[in-house]
Amino acid sequence: MSEEENRRIYGAAANPQSHGHNYVVEVAIEGEPDPVTGMILDLKRLKDLLEERVLSVYDHRLLNREVAAFENKVPTVENIAIDIWSRLAKDIDATGRARLFSVRVQETDDLAVEYRGER
Amino acid sequence: MTVYLSRRYGFTAAHRLHAPALSDAENRAIYGKCNNPFGHGHDYQVEITVAGEVDPVTGRAVSLDALDALAHREAVEPFRYRNLNEEVAAFRQAVPTTENLALEVDRRLRNAWQDAFPGGNPRLEKIRIWETPRNICEISG
Numbered sequence: 001m002s003e004e005e006n007r008r009i010y011g012a013a014a015n016p017q018s019h020g021h022n023y024v025v026e027v028a029i030e031g032e033p034d035p036v037t038g039m040i041l042d043l044k045r046l047k048d049l050l051e052e053r054v055l056s057v058y059d060h061r062l063l064n065r066e067v068a069a070f071e072n073k074v075p076t077v078e079n080i081a082i083d084i085w086s087r088l089a090k091d092i093d094a095t096g097r098a099r100l101f102s103v104r105v106q107e108t109d110d111l112a113v114e115y116r117g118e119r
Numbered sequence: 120m121t122v123y124l125s126r127r128y129g130f131t132a133a134h135r136l137h138a139p140a141l142s143d144a145e146n147r148a149i150y151g152k153c154n155n156p157f158g159h160g161h162d163y164q165v166e167i168t169v170a171g172e173v174d175p176v177t178g179r180a181v182s183l184d185a186l187d188a189l190a191h192r193e194a195v196e197p198f199r200y201r202n203l204n205e206e207v208a209a210f211r212q213a214v215p216t217t218e219n220l221a222l223e224v225d226r227r228l229r230n231a232w233q234d235a236f237p238g239g240n241p242r243l244e245k246i247r248i249w250e251t252p253r254n255i256c257e258i259s260g
Contacts, residue, residue, distance in 0.1 A: 001176065009177055011184075074178035078122045082173065110127035113180070118120060 018062065024106040025054065025084060031097040041098035053087045077107040081115040089117060122180050123244055125168040128190050130199040133160045134215040137204075158202065164249040165194045165224060171241030181241045189235040193227040194246075217256040221248045225258045 171180030245259030
């Protein structure tokens with residue numbers, strides 16, 4: 001799109017010098033609890049997965065330049081939620097009982113996007 | 120790919136919970152302090168959740184400008200700084216509880232939705248209204 005179209009669609013968010021957010025990501029998993037442990041997934045395992053697959057990739061990065069998913073895609077909060085889903089779904093499903101249910105990304109207090117996959 | 124985008128708006132309004140069909144004693148018993156004859160105010164928050172397909176070029180599921188314009192027109196301005204009982208037609212009969220306020224906001228949004236988003240994308244998924252941080256009403260589907 002032209003500079004003018006970009007400015008019209010994204011407003012101040014199209015500023016060439018970029019801008020930052022304190023994103024908050026909420027990941028929901030679903031499954032039947034293990035009869036012995038009472039858990040569907042060890043939270044430590046989940047925390048490690050989030051650190052390794054998401055936070056280490058995104059935290060304090062310029063998303064447009066430093067995160068591969070956004071080389072050809074605009075880093076809207078919609079696309080961020082979808083990318084985080086694709087980074088987590090396979091590994092979470094592979095843990096056995098848990099399935100990824102949703103990824104919710106809060107960009108500001110008044111704007112959030114949730115993605116629940118295509119299944 | 121369908122995503123659920125939620126956007127939050129706020130307005131301040133006054134109301135009094137009082138059902139004309141009930142006696143004064145019954146009203147006090149049901150609504151408590153909210154039945155105070157002089158009314159009281161809240162800082163309401165309205166969250167609108169839309170289900171939309173992400174545009175491959177813009178990466179957006181909805182034009183936030185269009186959503187904001189619709190929300191301000193139908194879910195904020197009709198109530199902002201109003202006495203709901205006295206100044207909003209919907210509450211001449213219905214008691215302005217959070218439930219009835221949510222139903223009114225939902226009705227207004229649904230009536231105006233087609234004009235604001237003629238292509239059928241995005242859909243209105245649900246709304247939530249906070250009367251206080253711990254009193255929330257949701258309408259979906």
